[in-house]
Amino acid sequence: MKRNNVLFVLFFLITLAFSGQELEKALYDEGFENVLIEEKEDTLKIFFEFREFRSPYHSMRFANDIVSSFVEGKHIEWIPLHHNVPIGKYNADSYNFNTLSSADLEFYNANNRPFKNYRFNIRIRPFVAARFGYYSSPFQTVFDAIVDTRIYLAKGLSAQTGLVIPIQNSLNNTSMESRVAPSMISYFTQFKPGHFANISYGTYHNDRYGLDVQYRYGLPSKNWSVGIEAGLTGFYYEDGFRDVIFSNMSKVHFLADIEYHLPIENLNVRASVGRFIYEDFGGRVDLIKQFGLVDVGLFGTYTQNGATAGFQFAIPIFPGNIFKTKKVQLRTTEEFRWEYTYNNEDRVGLKYRMGAPRLVDVLRQYRVDFIQSLKEQ
């Protein structure tokens, strides 16, 4: 009898392990990466990263769909990762948020495999810059295709690089030869619950290179968040692969901001003050509406260099996943962001585009209020 019991327990454990692995595989097959399952009594805590979608709501919903055919009677908590760093725990049914316990982090640190658990992720994205000013040529545009990748080296530490393939340029004198896309080493961390930081060193869009530091405090369950964006940068110019010129890294910018997520309609109001990248002091107010996959924003800027207003939007580029195998994924970008400012000639309150979403834009997607409102739609 005793032997039977032991056998039964063994069999039960094997079944459990088997189903856990099956679930991991099922999630991985659909594009989820670094899937780690921590089992505690009647609860499954599942860590994952899903780079194809902008909003963790969509990835958690996707994961819920997949998991429903594997798990019954278990309570599930999703722990989405951004750049290989866990953000927090979301209840699979209610999407309520909880910070990570030290046991959760220990489990993650022990099982996190930055190389092994990720695909080689190739991302295609457009780069568009436009100026509507000049009479002789009313629409001056730059249109590039960028193929890039981000590789995780250690927890939160990643490297991004790629290739720019110029398609059209009637705006500036950048050569039409292919060149290296913005390439950077980034370190992303949540050093205390709700305290996020991202430090990058590398080349960015808008001919800038250097050190970029972003810090943000705000738990996803709260509607307030505050942040700092700062950098020490210089100009660089690339002519194909051969000729790259760097100027001194001597431009300092720093901006402090506060953002409030209005309890209605997924509207966010953000006010920033500080010194922008052309070293003009001033402020900017943003109103950002989150539709789910799409963000649309209006803004007004007032600095030493003048006043302007405009709009921005962020959209995923169709179709998303193009193909994926066990080791490689080719996809279009999860976020293409574009900004229009009325007086685009003057250097009023400008920022450079990094080639990766900024911290504030990433963390906005994790707000519980926003996620729960999408669930209700």
Added chain:
Amino acid sequence: MLQENLLFKSFIKTTGFLFLLLLSIYGYSQNNFLGKPGYMTIPTADWKDGHELGFSYGFIPAAYSDDTFSPGSEENDVDVYSVRVKLTQFMEVNFGIFYRSEISDKIGVGDRQLDFRFRILKEKQYWPAIVLGWTPPGSRSPVISHDYLVATKNFQSSLGKFQVSLGYGSPYFLYRNLEDDNNFWESLQFRKKQSFGNNTYLTGVYGGVSYEPLHFLGASLEYNTSTFNAGVYAKLWNEHIMLQAYTFEGKELAFNINLQFSLHFLPRSLRRYEKK
């Protein structure tokens, strides 16, 4: 240069049209030349729930490009490209470019217009819908700015759907002194719209009616304080697209094409998985 321009224009038109076709997911009812809920040139208080994004192209013939919107020094055909986003249940924003290809070497891309619509009242059984339209000050060329209050009421009958709109457009606007870029706020001053060229569009009481005998076909008549216009419109492909042709005072033909769709959609991989 001219050839290049024409080529560019036709390219923009074709890609614009194809883009509209490609994006067709959901469409809705009548929109004016600026892609806003309205008849032909006037805005109404119609409100589109669930269709947050709209793209439109409107053609304004040269002879009426002055009278209606922009009393420039030359009369030219105008291509109006615009995008509309419903940001909240009570606020909508619209951005338009008024491109005049024949004189683009003199004026560039043309005037740009950003304006807002605020829903003040939802339509009720006996009450009309009321909307406030506002153009923020700051444009260097405020020829198309318009500020208005408008009421719209729908009537359903056995003969079809009728809609009546009545509005008032402000004869004044906030002018920004071009010479004084650094003192933006101080440089603002109220001016009569008529003093900027001879702009009489939406200055005073305006209004119109529309009639939809069939769910996909309608006709409308309007007065925009400058001209009387009449036209017909069709809503195609389950209302995905709206096409409208109309005349300015029965003399010149104009048209616009419009498309709207919802911004609440799911990523493709998720949609496909949930369909399985």
